[in-house]
Amino acid sequence: MKALAADGVPALAARGLAADLGGRPVLHGIDLDLPAGAWTAIVGPNGAGKSTLLRALAGLLPHRGELSLLGRPLAAIHRRERARRLAWLGQNEAVAPDLSVLDVALLGRLPHQSWLAQPGPADHAAAERALRATQAWDWRDRRLGQLSGGERQRVLLARALAVEADVLLMDEPLANLDPPHQADWLRLVRELAGAGRGVVSVLHEVGFALQADWLVVLADGRVAHRGACADPATHRALEAVFEHRIAIREIDGWRVALPLP
Numbered sequence: 654m655k656a657l658a659a660d661g662v663p664a665l666a667a668r669g670l671a672a673d674l675g676g677r678p679v680l681h682g683i684d685l686d687l688p689a690g691a692w693t694a695i696v697g698p699n700g701a702g703k704s705t706l707l708r709a710l711a712g713l714l715p716h717r718g719e720l721s722l723l724g725r726p727l728a729a730i731h732r733r734e735r736a737r738r739l740a741w742l743g744q745n746e747a748v749a750p751d752l753s754v755l756d757v758a759l760l761g762r763l764p765h766q767s768w769l770a771q772p773g774p775a776d777h778a779a780a781e782r783a784l785r786a787t788q789a790w791d792w793r794d795r796r797l798g799q800l801s802g803g804e805r806q807r808v809l810l811a812r813a814l815a816v817e818a819d820v821l822l823m824d825e826p827l828a829n830l831d832p833p834h835q836a837d838w839l840r841l842v843r844e845l846a847g848a849g850r851g852v853v854s855v856l857h858e859v860g861f862a863l864q865a866d867w868l869v870v871l872a873d874g875r876v877a878h879r880g881a882c883a884d885p886a887t888h889r890a891l892e893a894v895f896e897h898r899i900a901i902r903e904i905d906g907w908r909v910a911l912p913l914p
């Protein structure tokens with residue numbers, strides 16, 4: 654498969670993106686460029702439309718407006734190619750509990766295999782790399798349904814990594830992860846971005862989101878701010894969208910979000 658995005662071409666771009674849920678408009682005219690080779694975090698209050706935006710960006714939701722993936726209209730990219738180029742980790746994904754951990758990771762390889770073909774050595778190697786990256790390889794023969802919430806999340810993350818896509822979208826990837834595995838996830842996304850991938854994650858953990866390269870602040874289905882995580886203007890926008898109930902500070906070189914009583 655052809656390599657990553659050419660210089661300057663965003664991993665994903667939206668122009669006038671709008672979407673409805675249950676007959677009600679939820680996203681309103683969103684214009685956004687999400688760069689390749691960088692990690693973008695999407696944050697905002699409950700109900701702001703973060704998950705809806707991510708699903709729309711992945712082409713998983715009927716929408717209005719234009720979307721492009723690596724500079725090409727998303728709608729013009731064949732479903733299988735799209736599934737190879739764009740990997741997805743959703744919230745509370747339903748996956749058959751009887752599947753083994755290895756088989757779940759191998760699901761990430763389906764877009765690379767021809768119809769009804771068995772996974773080949775390259776697929777097994779990619780699944781193993783992904784399971785090792787999330788420290789889930791030792792459970793490869795266990796059933797998904799026998800794992801704890803955090804263990805399951807690491808296996809589903811491995812499935813998304815196994816795609817080895819140019820663009821990775823993750824909704825609440827830190828759900829159920831303990832602090833060491835949250836830190837591992839942080840290292841992983843930085844490695845992916847460093848390798849030229851476009852990583853986009855919806856996060857409730859504002860402190861983690863502030864470690865990203867770029868932040869998109871969403872409110873009422875609109876982009877309230879998009880800026881570098883290091884930029885004080887981004888911090889002010891974040892404090893405002895959370896009604897000044899958080900304060901962004903820098904402690905020992907880390908940006909943190911302090912909850913204010």
Ligand SMILES: Nc1ncnc2c1ncn2[C@@H]1O[C@H](COP(=O)(O)OP(=O)(O)OP(=O)(O)O)[C@@H](O)[C@H]1O
Pocket residue numbers: 674675676677679697698699700701702703704705706
């Ligand atoms: N199936 C649905 N039918 C109608 N409205 C929906 C549906 N799913 C979500 N909504 C509404 O759409 C809006 C955006 O929901 P969304 O899940 O995208 O928000 P979010 O920012 O991800 O929220 P949270 O931080 O609580 O996870 C909310 O007002 C929600 O109530």
